[in-house]
Amino acid sequence: MMKQMFAAAALVAVVPFAASAEVTTPISVEISYDHDLLASDTGAEVVLSDIRSQARSACTASGSKFGRGPLVDRACTNDVMAQAAVKILKEREEMGLKTAPTFARVATVETASYEQR
Secondary structure (H helix, E strand, O other), X not given: OOOOOEOOXXXXXXXXXXXXXXXXXXXXXXXXXXXXXXXXXXXXXXXXXXXXXXXXXXXXXXXXXXXXXXXXXXXXXXXHHHHHHHHHHHHHHHHXXXXXXXXXXHHHHHHHHHHXX
């Protein structure tokens, strides 16, 4: 039986997404993840990979009509990843849930990185 996924909306109020060099559009992203997986290092790796994938997907512009493929905005992806990790860690601390050291470490690094941007 599949575990229930919590759409614990971990996210991102406003992130600039550069569709082209001159146009930026704020986006809002809802990241879904399984709270239970964040209790173990192995599960945390799965959640981090999934968050990364969801962030990449949210920050991808479709290709042009002239044959150019989809474009991934790496700065947007990094911002979404950082904000998601920080928000998830805060939510778990407020709920009193144990968080795997792997996830906590990434969230701490992402927080420091995000604050420097």
